[in-house]
Amino acid sequence: MENIDYARVFEEIADLLEIQGANPFRIRAYRNGARTIETLSQPLESLLADEEARLEDLPGIGKDLAGKIRELYETGEVGRLTELRQEVPGSLVQIMHIPGLGPKRARQLWQGLEITSVEELEEAAREGTLEGLSGFGPTLQKRIIRGIEELKARAGRFKLADADIYVGPLLEYLKRAEGVDDLEVAGSYRRRCETVGDIDILATTSGDSPLMDHFVAYRDVQEVLAKGPTKSSIRLKGGLQVDLRLVPRESYGAAMAYFTGSKAHNIVIRGIGRERGVKINEYGVFEGERLVGGKTEEEVYAAIDLPWIQPELREDRGEFAAAREGRLPELVAPEDIRGDLQMHTQYSDGKHSVAEMIEACRASSYEYMAITDHSPSLAMTGIKLEDFARQYAEIDELQTQHDDIRVLKSAEVDILEDGTLDLPDDILAMMDLVVIAVHSKFNMRRADMTRRITRAMAHPKVNILAHPTGRLINRREPYPVDVEELVKVAAQQGLMLELNAQPDRLDLRDFHLQMAREAGVKIVISTDAHRTAELDYMSFGVDQARRGWLEAADVANTYPLEGFVELLEK
DNA sequence: GCCGTTTTCGGCCCGACTGTTTTCAGTCG
Numbered sequence: 001m002e003n004i005d006y007a008r009v010f011e012e013i014a015d016l017l018e019i020q021g022a023n024p025f026r027i028r029a030y031r032n033g034a035r036t037i038e039t040l041s042q043p044l045e046s047l048l049a050d051e052e053a054r055l056e057d058l059p060g061i062g063k064d065l066a067g068k069i070r071e072l073y074e075t076g077e078v079g080r081l082t083e084l085r086q087e088v089p090g091s092l093v094q095i096m097h098i099p100g101l102g103p104k105r106a107r108q109l110w111q112g113l114e115i116t117s118v119e120e121l122e123e124a125a126r127e128g129t130l131e132g133l134s135g136f137g138p139t140l141q142k143r144i145i146r147g148i149e150e151l152k153a154r155a156g157r158f159k160l161a162d163a164d165i166y167v168g169p170l171l172e173y174l175k176r177a178e179g180v181d182d183l184e185v186a187g188s189y190r191r192r193c194e195t196v197g198d199i200d201i202l203a204t205t206s207g208d209s210p211l212m213d214h215f216v217a218y219r220d221v222q223e224v225l226a227k228g229p230t231k232s233s234i235r236l237k238g239g240l241q242v243d244l245r246l247v248p249r250e251s252y253g254a255a256m257a258y259f260t261g262s263k264a265h266n267i268v269i270r271g272i273g274r275e276r277g278v279k280i281n282e283y284g285v286f287e288g289e290r291l292v293g294g295k296t297e298e299e300v301y302a303a304i305d306l307p308w309i310q311p312e313l314r315e316d317r318g319e320f321a322a323a324r325e326g327r328l329p330e331l332v333a334p335e336d337i338r339g340d341l342q343m344h345t346q347y348s349d350g351k352h353s354v355a356e357m358i359e360a361c362r363a364s365s366y367e368y369m370a371i372t373d374h375s376p377s378l379a380m381t382g383i384k385l386e387d388f389a390r391q392y393a394e395i396d397e398l399q400t401q402h403d404d405i406r407v408l409k410s411a412e413v414d415i416l417e418d419g420t421l422d423l424p425d426d427i428l429a430m431m432d433l434v435v436i437a438v439h440s441k442f443n444m445r446r447a448d449m450t451r452r453i454t455r456a457m458a459h460p461k462v463n464i465l466a467h468p469t470g471r472l473i474n475r476r477e478p479y480p481v482d483v484e485e486l487v488k489v490a491a492q493q494g495l496m497l498e499l500n501a502q503p504d505r506l507d508l509r510d511f512h513l514q515m516a517r518e519a520g521v522k523i524v525i526s527t528d529a530h531r532t533a534e535l536d537y538m539s540f541g542v543d544q545a546r547r548g549w550l551e552a553a554d555v556a557n558t559y560p561l562e563g564f565v566e567l568l569e570k
Numbered sequence: 571g572c573c574g575t576t577t578t579c580g581g582c583c584c585g586a587c588t589g590t591t592t593t594c595a596g597t598c599g
Contacts, residue, residue: 023571024582025571025572025581025582026571026572027571028571028572028582029571029572029582030571032571032572033571033572059572060571060572060573061572062571062572062573063571063572064571064572065571065572099596099597100589100596100597101596102595102596102597103595103596104594104595104596105595105596134590134591134594135589135590135591135594135595136590137589137590137591139588139589139590140589140590143589348599349583349599374599377586378598378599381583381584381598381599382599414599439598439599440586440587440597440598440599441587441598442598443588
């Protein structure tokens, strides 16, 4: 099992304890433990195998949680969780994750109306039988129905970052099977979509390879859904479905193109093929019955007189015209990134100190970085007003110790309801750059929200608008806002827009990035790291940027320090 | 349930806001 699977067990225990009304600090201890495991830089199971390593040395893991980790490792389950599931219907956990509902209301539904599943809840909400429960007014009922609809729409889809956790080790395992030649993931995973439904792996083998047997024998298989000589399907313990297809070598490129998609992209390919008198399918390129290509993807595209198109662009969003006209973008790559422009420290809600964040950025060979703690209006999370001078003095002091990285003084300044900024001008004046963002009052009307943000963007000190739509993948819709207008204002005022690389934000969306690029607005890809390990989220930001057609020149933090600083001047 | 320059039990991050009520649960970061 992967670390995330261990973390999920602790999260589930925490959820069930919460419904039971257990001690909140005990609940938090489980969540802290889950967090520690999830952000561990090495596989928990390699620690477990290491005699020397002590789980109890991990932060937030004591004797009890360490015991439960070992129990899960050795037996595949945790007794306490099994007990809890008997005491509290496990399906209440799903109910608890519907926006507007929490542990108390989940328990209320269960004990008051014997509702234990999302289906029962939906029926009750639609029939209005929730009225009888105190606290369940008409607004909340509507919210519940909407929440359930959103839940269904995303059912079974994994965030790319979560899928990544499973795919790496699985591929490594599969490559160890005898006779495996090619092995690659296709599908939305290869296109680096923000979420993936399942994982499609294609392979070619030589001789009598045991690949399919090897595949279904993987240690993390929950269920073998199908097994045949050319296609097998498994469900992993984490719930992710993986299909493995064995294809003939001469069809590998055609199959790769076909299974990478998108569907819309493939339809265009086949259509152009038909115009030119060739048939293109997952087995190859055919003239009549004769196979004339398809060993590589290049051959497929060549059959319709086009250059190979990057998977991230294959959405039928202009890539065919660009390919025809020789103006496919040269997409930004992880190694182009020279700095990270949003991160938090212990001064606000970050886990690590300024010094630790600097060390981590130096380890990434960045040339520059910005410390952007939350402004004070975020209750108990934001940095205290009087701490800015102290933090900036600390940065100055640390800066004297390093000439290989420039530490920019900044803050993630909250945009208040009226579009003013949450910090006075004398504090803003101390900063090298100013990042602004919305963190509260999401339910404004679209026009009002747009005006609120553009007013904040008009402040002369502002450089970057962070996570411009506020959406959380699978959890929260974007607040209503006119992104086109934000892009226009950014272009007019020489502001940059952030592409937030947190795997559950990836905000802006790919098509917004394309829009910004066309308007000449520079994008910064920032991790918004709240701990050193999260600086690695940069790669997900780069994936998203590539889906948005961005080249290095479109991304401000690919510029050398001097060039980046010039971009700050408006 | 974890943690500790407190070694043994008390502290652990919480305040404003919203929808619903009339005292509270859930949501933000």
